[in-house]
Amino acid sequence: MRRYLLRRVLQGLLVMWIVATAVFVIFRIVPGDPAAMTLGFDAPPEAYAALRAELGLDDPLVEQYFRWMGNLVRGDLGTSITHGGAEVAGLVFPALGRTLELAVISIVLAVVIAVPLGMVSAIREGTWMDHVARVLATLGFSMPTYVLGIALLLVFAELLPILPPGGYVPFSQDPFRHLSQLVLPVITIGTVTAARLTRFMRAGMLEVLHADYVRTARAKGLESRRINYRHALRNASIPLITEVGVSFGLMVGGMVVIEQIFTWPGLGWLMIQSILTRAFDVVQVAVLVSAAAFVIVNLVVDLAYSWLDPRIARS
Amino acid sequence: MTGSRALLEVESVTTRYTVRRQGGDGVAVLTAVDSASLTIAEGETVGLVGESGCGKSTLGRTIMRLVDPAAGRIFFRGRDITELDHGDMRPVRRDFQIVFQDPYASLNPRFRVRAILAEPFRIHGLGRAEAARRAPELLDLVQLPLAALDRYPHEFSGGQRQRIAIARALALQPALIVLDEPVSALDVSIQAQILNLLADLKDQLGLAYLFIAHDLSVVGQVSDRVAVMYLGKIVEIGTRDDVFTAPQHPYTNALLSAVPSHRLDGGKRTRIVLEGDLPNPLQPPSGCRFRTRCWRAVDLCADEDPVLVQGQGMTQRVACHFPGPEAARGTRRGPLPPNAGSGS
C-alpha cells in the first residue's frame, strides 16, 4: 500500500513535469510568443524586439527552459510586468481559493441530488420515476453550463430579481451577500454535474442489483431494503467517487465561463482578464496551477479509491 | 526418421516471456519453452501434446517466428531463420503457415471471406487477379460453397470458420502448417470432419503438419510421430506407435491412461490420476520438473534434470531417470521422497 502510494505520487510528479514543459512549449515555441501576446499582433517591430530581449526570449531555448523549470522548482512564480511588478502568486492563489470554494460547494450539491435520484432510478427501474430521472439526466448532460447559467440569470436576477446577478463580496465582509452571490453559480454547476453523476449512480446500482450475489442474497430472503443499501449502494459508491473526481476536474475548466458570467473572481476569471489585458506571465501560471489542481485531485481520488477497494493497489 | 530430408529443424529453442509479478512491482521471467528440439520431415505429421500452459502453443508460435526465441536455432529447409527480420521473413512465410485454435478470433471480423482469402496474395504482392482466380479453388479444397465468398465470418459456424482459416493457410501452397489446437474449440462431431479434411489435404497436397493438441486421442489419430511436453520441456518423443504402445515417461503413461478409447494393451491399464496441480511455471521444481507429481520420484530426481536420450531397448527418446511403461514396471514406488515438492 505504501509502495503504491509512493508510485502514484511519483507518477503525479512526472505528469506535473510534463505539464510544466507543455506550458513552456505553448508559450515559448509555438509561433506568436509572449512578446507578441503582450504587445498585440500588430505592434511595431522595434518595440517587439526590445520586449523580447527584456523577457530573455532571445536566449537559447534550452537556457530559457532551465530557467523556467528552475524557478518553478524553487516555488518562484515570478512577477507580472503588466501588473506593475506584482507577485504572480499573490494574484493566482487567492483566485484559486475562490474557484475551489465554488467547486466544492457545487460538488456537494451534485452528490446530494445525484445519489438519491440515481438510487430511485435504479431500484424502480422501468417505472415512471426512472423515466423522469433518466430524461432529466440526459437533458442535464447535454446542457452547457453557460447556457443554464444565463437562463438562471435571466429568470432569477432579471425577470424576478430575487438574487444578485453576480459579483463577489468576501464572506468576512458581508456573509449574507456572499452566500446570496454563491447561489446561482452553485446551482448552475451543481445541477449539470448532478446529471452526469446520476447516470453513473444508476448504472452502478443496476450492475450490482443484477449481479449474482445480490440475487443470491434475495433468494436467501434478505430483506430487499437491506440489499439495496448494504450491497448495491456500497458497490456503486466506488465508481461514483472516480466520477466525482472526473467531474471536479471538468469543473475547473467549466468554471472559466461560469466565473465570467457571474463575475466571480476565480482562477478562470483571472485567466480571461489576463488574456484580454495580455498579461501572459499571469496566464501561464494560471494555466499551470489549474492543471496542477487537476493532477492533485486525480491523485487524491486514486488514493481514496485504493483505500476503498484494496484490490486496485495490487493490480 | 523416415528418410526424407528434414523440412523443419528446431534446435534447443528456449522462449521466455516477461510477466508482471503478481501483488507487487517488477517483472518476472517465465520460461515458456525450455530448450526444445524437434524435427519435421517433408510430408510428416508430428503431434505435440501436453496440458494447457505447458508451452506447446508458445513453441508453435516461436517456430512461426511470431514470438522471438531467447536461445536456440530454427532451420527451415536447412536455412537458419532464427534471426531474420520482419521483412526478410516474408518470402519464407509462404512456405509455412499456422491455423489457430479459436476460429472466432482468427478471422478479421470486418472482412468478407473474399478479402480474408485475398490477404495472403495482397501481402505477397501477387495481385488481385491471382487472388480472385484462386479463391474458388481454395473454398473447394476445404469443401465450402462459392456463396461463402461474400459473407462475413460471424455468419458461419465454428467448423465453417475453421475451414476458412485452413483455406487461408493453404493459399500460398505452404509445405508446413502449424495447427495450434485446430479442433479443440469445436463440437465433437465437427472435430471429426475437420480432422478428416486435414488428413485429405495432407494426402492431396503433400503437407507436413505440426499438430498441437492437449488431447492425446486426437493426436493419436493424425500423427506419424508424437512429442510430449511438460512445463516447457519435451519429455518424450518418438513414433506414434512406440509412444502409444510403450510409453516411457511417467507423464506419458499418465496421459495415456486417461484416454478411454485407447486400449492398446487391451484395457488392462488402470487410470493414473496425477496428484497436485501444475507447478508455478515461474518457479519450476529443481531437477526433473515432473517430480512433484511423479510416483517414481526419488532424491536423484530433485538434484538432476534428466536429459532427453534414447535409452537401451527403446526406439523413442525420453527425459526420465526411471523410464518404462507403467504396466511393465510392476510395483509402484512408495510415497514422495522427503525433499520432493520443495521448490527451488
Added chain:
Amino acid sequence: MTLSSSAAATPARARRWRALVGNKLHLFTMVAALGLLALAVFADALAPYGATDVVGFAVDLPSSEFWLGTDEIGRDVFSRVIFGSRISLYVGFGATAIAVAFGVPLGIASGYFGKLVDTVTMRVTDGLLAFPPIILAMATVAVLGPNLRNTIIAIGVVQIPRFARLVRGVTLSLRSSEFVLAARALGGSHLYIMARSLLPNLVSITTVQFTLTFATAVLTEAALSFLGLGVQPPTPSWGRMLGTGKTLLSMNPWIAVGAGSAIFVTVLIFTLLGDTLSDLLNPYRRKR
C-alpha cells in the same frame, strides 16, 4: 455443405436498418442530425435575412418581422442563429477531423509497437490530459491569436490525446488476437497490419467517439467565442451571440435564449447520436 446453419441469413445492412427504424429514439436522432446539417447547408435559403445585414433598429424585441428581435446593431437574431449553425458544424468537423487524423494513427502505433513508443506517447497524453480542455484551448488561442482557423486548431489539438488513448486501448486488446497473428504469420508488414487488420476494427468505436468529440468541439467553440477568444465578429457564432445576449439580457433576452437553445439542441443531438451509433454499429459485438 450448406450455409443454412449460419444464424444470420439476413445481410447485416438490413438488420441495421431495422434496428434504426424500430427504435423511435434512434430514428428521431438521425432525422434531427440530418435536419441540423440541412439547416447549415441551406441557411441562405432558410434565413429571412443575411447574417451580417443591418435590417432594423438596434436591440428590438421580437416582432412578426424579426422573430427573435434584433441585436446590438440591428441585425436579425433569428437569421444569425440559423447561420450560426454553419460555424458550429464547421468548427465541429474541422476540430474533430484534426483530432482523428493525429489521434488515431498515434493510438494505433502506440498500442501496436508498445514499449518505448507507447511509454512516451502515454506519458505525453497524461500531461496533456491534465489540462482542463478549455483552458488548454484558451491558452493556445491566446498565443496563436483568436480567429476561426486557430480556434479549430486549438480545439482539435486538445482532443488528440483522447482519441489516442481510446484507440490505443482497443489496439492493445486486438494486438495479440489471433487474426492479427494470422496476418503476421502471412508476412504482413507493420504498416499492413495497422492499416488493414487493426484500422477496420477501430472504425465503429472511432465513429462513436467522433460524434461525442463533435459535441465537445461545438461546446468549446461556443465557450471560447463567448469569452471573446474564438470566432471574431461579424461572423455569426452562437457563443459570441450568447455573450452579447448576456449583456443585453434586460433589453432583448431572446438573443441569449435563441443562441443558448441552439447550442443546447445541437449538443443534445450529437450526444444522442453517439448512443445511437454505438447501438447500431455493434449489434453483435459480443456474440459469444
